[in-house]
Each structure stands twice: as structure tokens, then as C-alpha cells.
Amino acid sequence: YALYRVDLNTAGKDLWKKTYDQLKSENRQIRIDFYRQIHISNLSAREAIMDIWERTADIRDVSDVIVVNRDGEVSCFYVDENTPRRISGFIRINSSGALVTLDTKDYRIDGMEGNWLAADEIIIDGRQFFLMEHQDYHRQTTRVILDCYGKKIMEECGNGFDQQTKEILHGYVRNNQIKEPDAIEKQNKPDRLKRLELWQKAYENGHYERSWESGMEVNYDAIDGCVNHQKDHPGKALPDPEKKPKKRLSVIKRLREKQIAIAKRTGRSVPKYLEQQLAREKD
DSSP states (O other), X not given: OEEEEEOTTSTTGGGTTOOHHHHHHTTOOOOGGGEEEEEEOOOOTTOOHHHHHHHTTTTOOTTOEEEEEEXXXXXXXXXXXXXXXXXXXSSOOOOTTOOOOTTOOSBOOTTOOSOEEEEXXXXXXXXXXXXXXXXXXXXXXXOEEEETTOOEEESOOTTOSOHHHHHHXXXXXXXTOOOOHHHHHHHHHHXXXXXXXXXXXXXXXXOHHHHHHHTTBXXXXXXXXXXXXXXSSTTSOOOOOOOOOOOOOOHHHHHHHHHHHHHHHHTOOOOHXXXXXXXXHHO
């Protein structure tokens, strides 16, 4: 258990030394934001709130709050002049996407008529549950227990958070434990590897952006999925330059030219048929 005292450096400093009835008449909220922890101690299995009341007689004062955590079930008690007063809403769990808080009013419950409000709350193993009452009939009709996300946990709860109801909620929490971060990590790892594998295949084999880019880039060594080296006329294929066909040299002509060159080099006369043949080919 732990003992909390009003922090005089907060907006709740005027709660200091006020009785429970005074705060109720002023409709004041008692929240942990206005308090600081001054004492913490172990709790034995058999200790009840009145035992803690006696143990803390020398250190507690009016307006303090005693927070008891027994087997994951959190209960809060306001230190009044002569007795501890159980309070709700001292600790508020800000769950992402929460639909129900202790301030909830005009709430519509599926399958239930009328508007509902949160009349009480309990925290078990970090899970917050709310006792919902009909705004018009209150305790004259059945009450319902919801979690902070509006999920219906119990439909008929006439006695509030009594021992039987608490046992049912403890069983619910045990059977619906939130997975630990390590378990979630292991579960999601194969999916991440599969996505990475698909991405790698897409990168290697190309996709529509890379295909489109390959028709736009001037430098084909820069195919990177982003068109950043465009041609002069993006979107239009540049015409290929006109290529003149190469003139093929005759093997016989080269042979005759070789024969003439050898004849001149050796001082021999060039046969007339060679000269006539070359002259005809030039024409």
C-alpha cells in the first residue's frame, strides 16, 4: 500500500485538510495529479484497510489518500476525520481509444434502453472497469459493467463491485490477458520478414515506376525508381539518327589492288587487264 498527501504546489492545494463531506458538497474531484507519495509499505495477506488505518495513525492526516494494491486489485481510500472513505477516480488510466471514464454521462449501451452514467470504477491488473447506472432509474434497475472501451462485461450487477463480482472480473482478466511486447514482437516478425522479401523482389524485378522511368531516363545506369535525368522531350521517344549504310568493299578489288602494289614495288609491269578492270570499277 502507499500513502499520498496533497501537493501544495499543484492546483489541488486547497484540498488540504478538508473533510470528505466538504469536498462532496463542493463537488471537488480527488485525483492523484494533486497528490504526492509520502509513504509506501508491504501489505500482508490478512491485512484489511482498518489494519492499515491503525498502522498509519502516526503519519496520516485528513485529506490523505491510502492506495491499496491487493493481488492486482487497486482500491483507494480518503482519510477522513474518523474513518477511511472509499473513493473512485483517484487513479485514472489514460487508455488510448477509451470510450468510458468515471465522468461519462449520457452513454448509450447496445441492447439497453436509455442513457447511462459511470457510477463507480475498479482497477484490476491495470484494466479499468466501470459500473454503469441508468441515469433516470439508478439503482432501481439492473446495473452493467463495461470496460474502458465500452465492451459489456456483465449485464446484471445489482450489488456493485461485491466479492463475487470481483472474482468474475479477476477471471475475465486472466482469460483475456494482453500479450506481452515480446510475444507481439515474435508474432509480427514473420510478417515483417515476408514484407521485406516481397519488397526485395519488387526492387530487383522492377515495378511500374521503374518501367516508366526506364523509358524516360537519358542515362540507363541511373534507374533508381525516380525520374531525375529526363530527355529533352520527356514522354516522347527520340528518333534514331539516320544511319548511312556502309559501302562494302569488294574482295576481288582489294586483291587486284594488292597485285598492282606488289608489281610496282618489285619493278614489274602491271598487267593491262588489271588496270582496265580497276578503271571500269571506278566508273
